[in-house]
Amino acid sequence: MTGRPLLSVRGLQAWYGRAHILTGVDLSVERGEVVALMGRNGAGKTTTMKAVMGLLDRHAGSVVFDGRDVSALPPHRIARLGLGYVPEDRRVFTDLTVEENLEVGRQPPRDGAPHWTPERLYALFPNLAEMRGRRGGRMSGGEQQMLTLARTLMGNPSLLLLDEPSEGLAPRIVQQMADALRALKAEGLSILVSEQNLAFAAAVADRASVIEKGQIRFEGPMRTLLEDEGVRRAYLAV
Amino acid sequence: MSFYLVQFLSGLATAATLFLVSSGLTIVFGVTRIVNFAHGSFYMLGAYLGWTLVERWGGTPLGFWGAVAAASLAVGLLGALMEVGLLRRLYRSPELFQLLATFGVVLVMQDAASWIWGSEDLLGRRAPGLRGSVDILDQPFPLYDLVLIGLGPLVLGLLWLLFNRTRWGTLVRAATQDRDMASALGVDPARLFTGVLFLGSALAGLGGALQVPREAVNLHMDMAIVVEAFVVVVVGGMGSLTGAFVASLLIGQLQAFGILVFPQITLVLVFLFMAVVLVIRPYGLLGRAEDAPPTAASPGPPLIAAAGMARWVPALLLALLAAVPLVAGDYALIVLTEVVILALLAASLHLLIGLGGLVSFGHAAYFGLGAYGAALLVKHLAAPMPLALAAAPLLAGLGALAAGWFCVRRSGLYFAMLTLAFAQIVWSVTFQWYGFTGGDNGILGVWPPDWAAGKAAYYWLTLALAGGALLLLRRAAFAPFGYTLRAGRDSALRAESVGINVRRHQWLSFALAGSAAGLAGGLYAFAKGSVFPTLMAVPVSVDALVMVLMGGIQTLSGPVVGAALFHLLETEAMSRTDWWRLVLGAVILVLVLAFPKGVAGFVRDLWTRGRES
Numbered sequence: 094m095t096g097r098p099l100l101s102v103r104g105l106q107a108w109y110g111r112a113h114i115l116t117g118v119d120l121s122v123e124r125g126e127v128v129a130l131m132g133r134n135g136a137g138k139t140t141t142m143k144a145v146m147g148l149l150d151r152h153a154g155s156v157v158f159d160g161r162d163v164s165a166l167p168p169h170r171i172a173r174l175g176l177g178y179v180p181e182d183r184r185v186f187t188d189l190t191v192e193e194n195l196e197v198g199r200q201p202p203r204d205g206a207p208h209w210t211p212e213r214l215y216a217l218f219p220n221l222a223e224m225r226g227r228r229g230g231r232m233s234g235g236e237q238q239m240l241t242l243a244r245t246l247m248g249n250p251s252l253l254l255l256d257e258p259s260e261g262l263a264p265r266i267v268q269q270m271a272d273a274l275r276a277l278k279a280e281g282l283s284i285l286v287s288e289q290n291l292a293f294a295a296a297v298a299d300r301a302s303v304i305e306k307g308q309i310r311f312e313g314p315m316r317t318l319l320e321d322e323g324v325r326r327a328y329l330a331v
Numbered sequence: 332m333s334f335y336l337v338q339f340l341s342g343l344a345t346a347a348t349l350f351l352v353s354s355g356l357t358i359v360f361g362v363t364r365i366v367n368f369a370h371g372s373f374y375m376l377g378a379y380l381g382w383t384l385v386e387r388w389g390g391t392p393l394g395f396w397g398a399v400a401a402a403s404l405a406v407g408l409l410g411a412l413m414e415v416g417l418l419r420r421l422y423r424s425p426e427l428f429q430l431l432a433t434f435g436v437v438l439v440m441q442d443a444a445s446w447i448w449g450s451e452d453l454l455g456r457r458a459p460g461l462r463g464s465v466d467i468l469d470q471p472f473p474l475y476d477l478v479l480i481g482l483g484p485l486v487l488g489l490l491w492l493l494f495n496r497t498r499w500g501t502l503v504r505a506a507t508q509d510r511d512m513a514s515a516l517g518v519d520p521a522r523l524f525t526g527v528l529f530l531g532s533a534l535a536g537l538g539g540a541l542q543v544p545r546e547a548v549n550l551h552m553d554m555a556i557v558v559e560a561f562v563v564v565v566v567g568g569m570g571s572l573t574g575a576f577v578a579s580l581l582i583g584q585l586q587a588f589g590i591l592v593f594p595q596i597t598l599v600l601v602f603l604f605m606a607v608v609l610v611i612r613p614y615g616l617l618g619r620a621e622d623a624p625p626t627a628a629s630p631g632p633p634l635i636a637a638a639g640m641a642r643w644v645p646a647l648l649l650a651l652l653a654a655v656p657l658v659a660g661d662y663a664l665i666v667l668t669e670v671v672i673l674a675l676l677a678a679s680l681h682l683l684i685g686l687g688g689l690v691s692f693g694h695a696a697y698f699g700l701g702a703y704g705a706a707l708l709v710k711h712l713a714a715p716m717p718l719a720l721a722a723a724p725l726l727a728g729l730g731a732l733a734a735g736w737f738c739v740r741r742s743g744l745y746f747a748m749l750t751l752a753f754a755q756i757v758w759s760v761t762f763q764w765y766g767f768t769g770g771d772n773g774i775l776g777v778w779p780p781d782w783a784a785g786k787a788a789y790y791w792l793t794l795a796l797a798g799g800a801l802l803l804l805r806r807a808a809f810a811p812f813g814y815t816l817r818a819g820r821d822s823a824l825r826a827e828s829v830g831i832n833v834r835r836h837q838w839l840s841f842a843l844a845g846s847a848a849g850l851a852g853g854l855y856a857f858a859k860g861s862v863f864p865t866l867m868a869v870p871v872s873v874d875a876l877v878m879v880l881m882g883g884i885q886t887l888s889g890p891v892v893g894a895a896l897f898h899l900l901e902t903e904a905m906s907r908t909d910w911w912r913l914v915l916g917a918v919i920l921v922l923v924l925a926f927p928k929g930v931a932g933f934v935r936d937l938w939t940r941g942r943e944s
Contacts (some may be wrong), residue, residue, distance in 0.1 A: 112593060146515055148511055150423075150517060167514065167519075168511070168514040168515045168519050169515075169516075169518055169519045169520070171516040172514070172515055172516055172517035173517045178515045178516075180512065180515070184509055184512045186504070186505045186508050186509065187508065188504055188508055188511075189501065189504060189505060192504075193501045193504075195506075196498060196501050197502060197505040197513060197516055197518065198516045199498075200517050226659075244516065245516065248516060248517050254543075
């Protein structure tokens with residue numbers, strides 16, 4: 094590892110109401126790296142993503158992005174620093190057309206991050222190109238997932254937080270998604286992707302952090318996780 | 332023939348104004364989910380500002396239209412200011428608190444307008460160049476109204492372009508649907524909302540300023556227009572601009588021709604129309620289910636019966652209250668009697684709001700039905716007081732049973748508007764049926780018999796009856812009936828899937844709340860010795876709502892505390908200053924900002940925090 098990491102999370106805690114969900118999460122993402130955040134349902138993957146993005150009412154600990162502490166900033170300020178968030182439940186704007194959904198995500202070009210235009214995104218996701226005028230609510234789950242990703246890319250992020258991109262998708266679409274992520278990595282984008290699907294994570298990630306009961310229990314190269322059956326059985330097996 | 336055409340055109344002119352105001356309301360609601368009572372005040376302010384500026388500049392067409400535009404912009408700025416200074420602090424509070432806050436603004440603006448412009452009606456000058464009329468099939472029709480007719484579709488078109496062809500409009504539509512997601516994409520929702528409040532308020536101000544050449548500007552414009560605008564928004568479908576336009580046209584025509592066909596029931600026609608539309612189309616003409624507001628009451632922490640020392644607080648309070656006549660004079664007893672009655676009214680409304688999640692905008696109907704039931708029995712049948720007092724909750728309960736059957740079929744703001752419709756129907760029947768109810772002369776001479784005529788005796792009687800009813804309401808809250816209601820409030824779907832008939836329980840709670848309000852009404856009639864239609868008018872419904880919200884909906888003691896606070900404050904302010912609305916409104920605003928959980932909720936939090944540490 095060289096230089097300081099693009100994203101560095103230390104001692105992150107988070108609550109839903111009175112429930113203490115994250116008790117101390119540490120993780121980091123280097124420039125150009127794809128890190129998989131692995132763990133079972135309810136382990137705290139989504140909560141970690143939301144807390145980093147400033148979407149939770151109550152959280153504590155430090156989140157340093159690109160050398161700047163963002164833990165006290167509101168979501169829109171974090172997004173404008175180049176942190177892109179793709180939620181697991183997609184949340185496309187169903188009333189808006191594909192083009193309008195992309196427009197909502199648009200931000201000015203950013204140094205050190207790939208610059209996206211609708212045309213470039215339509216080339217990356219040919220399906221979307223065919224339905225520019227269609228409303229988000231009239232698309233299939235897989236199409237919505239592509240649109241959510243494309244919409245976030247319109248903000249020209251340098252780091253992508255991608256929450257369970259393969260969940261509930263048909264195998265063919267999962268394959269497309271994996272291809273898209275590799276293409277994004279080739280563009281120089283850094284990605285933190287949460288996954289339960291080990292095969293998908295293995296196909297895209299360089300490194301893995303495994304979360305269980307609100308804390309990181311394993312951290313290391315993806316290959317080590319694939320070879321360490323003990324860790325897999327302890328934290329990932331259902 | 333030509334007469335009908337002119338009538339049709341004047342209906343269109345009415346519709347144009349209605350559309351300007353309600354489009355602003357529906358935009359603000361669609362984006363912020365705030366039921367903005369202050370919207371009518373912005374309309375009124377637009378009219379006053381327009382009057383002042385037209386007086387100054389309105390000699391030339393340019394000056395006149397410049398004055399109208401300036402008034403509209405100024406009102407828009409005030410709306411933006413309200414968003415920044417007030418609403419922004421309340422987005423994470425229960426939705427009802429935002430409603431309460433906007434009502435505080437209504438009160439403050441009432442007195443501000445009265446202070447600046449006085450209480451006399453102001454007649455503005457006519458628009459230069461448009462003073463005359465044109466002959467339409469030999470009937471004269473004002474030129475100015477023709478301009479208004481053209482303005483409605485023009486504004487609709489401009490708004491459509493704004494929302495569908497500009498980046499700002501796209502962002503607003505996105506934030507309307509999913510505020511958090513939009514902000515995670517780098518959109519600052521707070522700034523958008525400020526802009527939306529500016530736009531919505533400016534439209535209200537424009538509607539008001541354009542009225543200057545047509546009608547006298549006065550202090551009653553705010554409530555009249557806001558109720559009508561709500562009807563338009565609900566009939567058209569919440570959040571739908573085209574719906575608001577269509578509904579404005581329909582209601583404009585209804586008013587133009589209704590007065591010819593049914594002169595007896597003009598006041599109620601619009602509300603009957605809304606009730607019929609909602610029964611047939613649950614989300615309005617062009618509304619969709621997903622745009623419907625969620626249940627307005629947010630559950631909050633569960634209601635738990637007081638334990639330990641706190642259990643004895645109500646009994647202690649009752650004993651203290653019973654002892655008051657030993658030390659207090661007649662005036663204090665009169666005020667205290669009213670407080671006890673209003674506490675029952677507020678508690679009965681709280682049964683609907685707090686436990687059922689059903690926000691009623693028309694609870695005064697049942698208060699009034701009780702009061703009139705008792706008074707009519709005394710007047711027409713010379714019934715003795717005990718009989719009249721027994722009949723009051725019965726009559727109100729029956730009325731609530733009938734209205735409730737319709738109302739509980741809808742939820743959220745649609746429920747609220749149906750309750751308002753029924754209340755307005757009851758009110759206008761009372762108001763217009765002179766022979767039976769005495770109309771706005773009311774019914775006088777409804778006094779208690781000798782044994783209860785003393786202030787102390789009547790106070791004790793009120794305390795016993797209202798106190799008993801309050802205990803019954805409390806019992807209902809902690810009985811399986813109350814649990815069922817709360818289950819239906821928190822998740823109607825889940826409650827139904829375990830076999831609960833949610834609608835039937837809501838219906839019964841509506842009837843129970845109605846009859847408790849009716850008892851309060853009966854007691855009020857004998858306390859005052861008279862009844863008037865104002866007892867069942869919108870302001871009383873709003874007062875009851877304010878009492879419940881001031882006290883906080885998350886505790887059973889909340890409405891009682893709220894009623895006492897509200898009534899004592901109002902009585903005290905009214906006796907000391909002419910500007911009591913300003914005082915009351917300011918107090919409401921301070922309370923909302925300082926205690927977002929209501930006063931009783933705040934005290935309870937202190938209590939539990941004290942016990943935990």
